[in-house]
Amino acid sequence: MIRFILTRLSLLIPTFIGITLVAFFLIRLVPGDPIETMAGERGIDAARHEQLKKEFGLDQPLLVQYGIYIGRVLQGDLGKSIVTRESVLTEFQNLFPATVELGVCAILFALVLGIPAGILAAVRRNSIFDHGVMGLSLTGYSMPIFWWGLILILLFSVQLGWTPVSGRIDVLYYIEPVTGFLLIDSLMSEEEGAFLSALEHLILPTIVLGTVPLAVIARMTRSAMLEVLGEDYIRTAKAKGLSRFRVIALHALRNAMIPVVTVIGLQVGVLFTGAILTETIFSWPGIGKWLIEAIFRRDYPVLQGGLLLVGAIVMSVNLLVDLTYGLINPRIRHTR
Amino acid sequence: MRAVDGVSLKLEEGEVLGVVGESGSGKSVTMLALMGLIPFPGRVKADKLAFNGRNLLTISDRERRKLTGKDVAMIFQEPTTSLNPSFTIGFQLTETLRLHEGMDRKAARRRAIELLEQVGIPSPESRLSAYPHQLSGGMNQRVMIAMAIACNPKLLIADEPTTALDVTIQAQILDLLMTLQKERNMALVMITHNMGVVADTAQRVMVMYAGQIMEERSAADLFASPQHPYTAALLAALPERSEGGRLATIPGVVPGLYDRPKGCLFSPRCAYATEHSRNVRPALRPWAGGQIRCHYPLGDPERDAHIKKDHLVGTEAAS
Amino acid sequence: MTTETMEAPAVTAPTATPPHPLREFWGYFSANRGAVAGLAVIVAVVLLAVFADVLAPHSPYITDTTIALKPPFWQEGGSIAYPLGTDPIGRDILSRLIYGARLSLLIGIIVVTVSIVFGTILGLIAGYVRGMTEIAIMRLMDIVLTLPSLLLAIVIVAILGPGLINSMMAVALVILPHYVRLARAAVITETSKDYVMAARVSGAGALRLMFKEVLPNCTAPLIVQASLGISTAILDAAALGFLGLGAQPPSPEWGTMLADAREFVLRAWWVVTFPGLAILITVLAFNLLGDGLRDALDPKLKR
Numbered sequence: 001m002i003r004f005i006l007t008r009l010s011l012l013i014p015t016f017i018g019i020t021l022v023a024f025f026l027i028r029l030v031p032g033d034p035i036e037t038m039a040g041e042r043g044i045d046a047a048r049h050e051q052l053k054k055e056f057g058l059d060q061p062l063l064v065q066y067g068i069y070i071g072r073v074l075q076g077d078l079g080k081s082i083v084t085r086e087s088v089l090t091e092f093q094n095l096f097p098a099t100v101e102l103g104v105c106a107i108l109f110a111l112v113l114g115i116p117a118g119i120l121a122a123v124r125r126n127s128i129f130d131h132g133v134m135g136l137s138l139t140g141y142s143m144p145i146f147w148w149g150l151i152l153i154l155l156f157s158v159q160l161g162w163t164p165v166s167g168r169i170d171v172l173y174y175i176e177p178v179t180g181f182l183l184i185d186s187l188m189s190e191e192e193g194a195f196l197s198a199l200e201h202l203i204l205p206t207i208v209l210g211t212v213p214l215a216v217i218a219r220m221t222r223s224a225m226l227e228v229l230g231e232d233y234i235r236t237a238k239a240k241g242l243s244r245f246r247v248i249a250l251h252a253l254r255n256a257m258i259p260v261v262t263v264i265g266l267q268v269g270v271l272f273t274g275a276i277l278t279e280t281i282f283s284w285p286g287i288g289k290w291l292i293e294a295i296f297r298r299d300y301p302v303l304q305g306g307l308l309l310v311g312a313i314v315m316s317v318n319l320l321v322d323l324t325y326g327l328i329n330p331r332i333r334h335t336r
Numbered sequence: 337m338r339a340v341d342g343v344s345l346k347l348e349e350g351e352v353l354g355v356v357g358e359s360g361s362g363k364s365v366t367m368l369a370l371m372g373l374i375p376f377p378g379r380v381k382a383d384k385l386a387f388n389g390r391n392l393l394t395i396s397d398r399e400r401r402k403l404t405g406k407d408v409a410m411i412f413q414e415p416t417t418s419l420n421p422s423f424t425i426g427f428q429l430t431e432t433l434r435l436h437e438g439m440d441r442k443a444a445r446r447r448a449i450e451l452l453e454q455v456g457i458p459s460p461e462s463r464l465s466a467y468p469h470q471l472s473g474g475m476n477q478r479v480m481i482a483m484a485i486a487c488n489p490k491l492l493i494a495d496e497p498t499t500a501l502d503v504t505i506q507a508q509i510l511d512l513l514m515t516l517q518k519e520r521n522m523a524l525v526m527i528t529h530n531m532g533v534v535a536d537t538a539q540r541v542m543v544m545y546a547g548q549i550m551e552e553r554s555a556a557d558l559f560a561s562p563q564h565p566y567t568a569a570l571l572a573a574l575p576e577r578s579e580g581g582r583l584a585t586i587p588g589v590v591p592g593l594y595d596r597p598k599g600c601l602f603s604p605r606c607a608y609a610t611e612h613s614r615n616v617r618p619a620l621r622p623w624a625g626g627q628i629r630c631h632y633p634l635g636d637p638e639r640d641a642h643i644k645k646d647h648l649v650g651t652e653a654a655s
Numbered sequence: 656m657t658t659e660t661m662e663a664p665a666v667t668a669p670t671a672t673p674p675h676p677l678r679e680f681w682g683y684f685s686a687n688r689g690a691v692a693g694l695a696v697i698v699a700v701v702l703l704a705v706f707a708d709v710l711a712p713h714s715p716y717i718t719d720t721t722i723a724l725k726p727p728f729w730q731e732g733g734s735i736a737y738p739l740g741t742d743p744i745g746r747d748i749l750s751r752l753i754y755g756a757r758l759s760l761l762i763g764i765i766v767v768t769v770s771i772v773f774g775t776i777l778g779l780i781a782g783y784v785r786g787m788t789e790i791a792i793m794r795l796m797d798i799v800l801t802l803p804s805l806l807l808a809i810v811i812v813a814i815l816g817p818g819l820i821n822s823m824m825a826v827a828l829v830i831l832p833h834y835v836r837l838a839r840a841a842v843i844t845e846t847s848k849d850y851v852m853a854a855r856v857s858g859a860g861a862l863r864l865m866f867k868e869v870l871p872n873c874t875a876p877l878i879v880q881a882s883l884g885i886s887t888a889i890l891d892a893a894a895l896g897f898l899g900l901g902a903q904p905p906s907p908e909w910g911t912m913l914a915d916a917r918e919f920v921l922r923a924w925w926v927v928t929f930p931g932l933a934i935l936i937t938v939l940a941f942n943l944l945g946d947g948l949r950d951a952l953d954p955k956l957k958r
Contacts, residue, residue, distance in 0.1 A: 014794050014797075015794065015797050015798055015801055018794060018795065018797070018798040019798055019801070019802065022798065022802075022810070026810060026813070026814065029814045030813070030814050031816075135689070138689075138939065138942055138943065138946070139935070139939055141942060142886060142890070142935060142938040142939040142942050143935060144890055144893055144894065144897075144910070144913075144931055144934040144935060144938070146893075146894060146897045146898075146910075146913065146931075147897075147913055147927070147930070147931025147932075147934060147935070148931070150913070150917065150920055150927050150931065151927070151928065151931065153920060154920055154924055154927065154928075158920070158921055231417065232412060232414055232417040232418040233417065233418055233419055233420040233421070235368075235373055235412070235418070236412065236418045236419065236420070236480070236483075237420065238371075238372075238373055238404075239371055239373060239404060239405060239409070239410045240404070240405035240431065240432045240435070240483070241401040241402065241403070241404040241405030241406060241432075241435065241436065242401070242405070242431070242435060243401065244397075251420050251423075254420075254422040254423070255420070255421065255422050258422075269800075269801070269802070269803045269804065270803070270804075271803075272803035272805075272806060273803040273804050273805035273806065276803075276805050276806065276809070276898075277805070277894060277897070277898070280898065291806065291809065292809070292898060295809060295812075295813050295900070296899075300813075303809075303810065303813055306806075307802070307806065307810055310802070310803065310806055311801060311802050314801055314802065314803065315801055318801070328422070329421075329422070330421065330422060330467045330469070331421055331467070331469050
């Protein structure tokens with residue numbers, strides 16, 4: 001198992017170096033002078049320009065510059081936002097929990113609905129239910145979620161008035177961030193209604209962000225189940241006289257979950273993509289909205305740092321999924 | 337599309353029946369039907385399907401599941417894929433015991449160790465926590481056998497139990513099966529495409545071709561004087577019966593989905609086929625202490641006359 | 656005599672011959688009602704795009720504030736002259752959608768073509784040359800796959816600047832790895848097969864081998880991936896348009912239309928609803944088509 005982890009880790013290193021290269025060249029590839037790019041639109045005087053150039057090591061050869069950059073990254077210095085003058089890492093840390101909260105809710109939503117739907121569709125193959133699940137999941141997979149969000153707002157917030165339009169919690173409440181997860185913080189704050197308000201604000205973003213993963217998980221569960229149900233060991237299980245439920249829920253599901261876990265891992269990238277759109281629609285103060293705003297403010301250090309951090313997080317989650325995969329699949333655990 | 341039709345078969349307690357035929361002849365499907373394991377979208381349409389006096393066609397699924405795995409058990413061709421890769425041997429073995437015998441965890445574990453011992457697995461206690469991929473094919477087949485005999489079945493169906501195994505292991509597994517059969521007086525159905533295996537084990541033999549029974553008789557009679565041309569051809573193809581060092585073969589292949597003959601299914605490959613047998617499918621009828629599906633059984637004294645009358649067109653059996 | 660009797664059974668069975676491959680393919684494909692529906696929608700969208708000049712009742716660009724935010728014809732205040740209503744500056748939504756079909760199809764086709772061409776070339780090189788070249792190419796693709804697709808597209812747009820062409824390049828890069836992997840896997844499996852060996856022995860050059868022997872054998876998965884790729888391209892380009900990073904106003908690109916309409920969500924549902932519906936239907940059609948193609952072309956799933 002330890003060797004398995006080490007091989008996986010060693011595979012990730014080149015990818016991570018690649019991502020640092022992309023982030024490093026991001027600022028240098030933007031047309032124009034990097035200092036002026038970093039200074040923003042206000043401009044900068046010549047003396048300060050020279051001083052900054054030295055400070056950032058821009059007078060050095062590219063390789064040395066990259067070395068300096070890596071050195072800073074390893075020390076946790078990802079630069080400062082041009083707009084807020086705040087450290088990029090600090091800003092990220094402040095906003096990240098909002099995105100995680102939304103992402104976790106979305107993936108839970110997708111799992112809770114997607115896995116049972118996929119199993120039932122596979123078991124009742126070619127039934128109306130199966131066709132319905134497959135049709136809906138392909139629709140979900142094709143969904144432009146930025147539009148989906150607007151339609152849900154139109155329906156539930158504007159027409160029915162059930163859910164709030166945007167934000168994480170009603171402006172009435174001020175919750176001191178402890179964990180950064182508003183659901184938890186609002187519960188601990190003992191402010192009446194705060195938790196409900198946070199929950200209300202989560203519903204629509206969760207559905208919007210969870211739609212694509214839900215579709216993918218339902219489809220994947222179904223096809224994995226169908227494949228497993230045709231395996232010899234399922235025939236054996238039936239030949240033992242086990243109940244249909246036990247055959248499906250234990251013997252088939254355990255094996256069918258192996259590819260599904262991989263797919264869930266791959267959804268992390270999809271979730272970030274979705275988060276950028278969802279947070280923009282619902283003014284959700286998370287990483288996605290932060291990055292989009294950074295583009296429009298030409299806040300390149302934020303973009304650079306965000307890219308690096310998001311890349312690192314996606315890679316870590318993928319590693320985690322790989323390890324889980326090893327845990328639930330005994331064949332991998334023992335052979336590597 | 338009918339995978340199997342016109343199969344009629346009876347099995348007594350403690351009897352060993354060999355079912356032989358080429359790949360795709362419907363041997364396994366027949367037995368899966370008996371187990372109620374026909375995969376989607378297949379269906380079983382039988383006039384009678386009974387076990388131990390109980391009609392399997394009318395009892396509920398729940399009742400039926402009480403029989404399968406307990407009184408009727410089955411082992412399969414590929415031991416390694418037939419065991420669930422995600423569960424330990426111990427779990428898969430005790431599962432049956434706990435379900436059918438109502439044993440608790442401890443009792444089931446003790447019994448599982450006994451069973452593994454009986455099927456000749458060394459250090460059974462440590463094997464309980466092993467996964468199927470950690471054992472060899474032969475060991476896995478022993479585990480499958482242990483699972484099948486766990487609840488003392490009255491009937492054990494072995495579907496090509498040795499085909500996927502190494503030659504040296506094959507004999508061991510067959511020996512094991514035969515020993516267990518005698519000890520427990522189980523009825524045993526041995527499905528195989530290997531005539532040699534049948535000769536060593538079976539008391540009665542059923543020869544299947546393209547989903548139909550061609551001949552069914554006691555093993556001794558069948559081997560001494562085969563009645564169906566197909567059986568005769570199968571026997572002639574045995575290495576130990578080859579003459580002059582060359583193996584006899586049966587020309588042609590088993591008919592597929594698109595080329596089922598109108599008459600006797602074996603007629604395209606039969607050395608004695610006539611215009612009549614090409615056009616009229618023979619019925620399964622009692623013959624010489626068993627059953628046969630042939631217009632011209634080899635032991636029929638008036639055979640030559642019939643064939644002459646019906647105009648011989650048969651293929652020369654290559655030898 | 657032997658041969659004569661061996662041929663006989665073919666005559667006795669009336670449905671003896673298996674069907675022709677193309678007919679068999681169409682048989683499988685047309686049995687999939689979703690795929691046929693997808694194909695029908697795509698044909699319709701293509702026709703709309705081609706004949707946009709004739710079909711669109713109005714210009715997609717001319718503004719007229721006197722008729723701003725007219726609802727669709729079935730609602731009070733709507734008129735049949737503007738069947739799906741007008742946007743905040745008085746442009747006919749239907750006409751903009753029809754012209755938008757042209758843009759979306761172009762985006763999908765160009766992006767996928769660029770991606771397939773570069774992806775296949777890179778994949779063929781990686782699979783054929785192996786060694787360091789392969790490692791370098793595949794690692795690069797891993798990076799592209801690791802980063803969330805929209806984030807990567809945003810970064811590229813940030814470097815190149817917003818706009819339709821730049822966003823198309825970004826999307827093309829994002830979907831590139833699929834084709835590289837496909838082509839590389841095909842090369843590796845195919846080159847180990849006997850017929851390629853035979854061609855090589857008979858003196859076929861590497862290029863000839865790639866294009867005559869290997870490529871035709873991975874066309875089926877490429878076609879499927881292309882169909883699915885077009886849907887991804889349309890969706891991602893629309894997302895970039897929605898974020899204001901893709902096609903710029905007044906372009907009638909569907910995502911860009913949605914971006915303009917966002918602030919009117921409370922007052923005029925139609926400006927928001929229709930462009931998104933157009934995206935959803937088109938993307939769904941390409942996905943249905945891709946699924947149908949895969950099922951019909953993949954012999955493993957044939958039962």
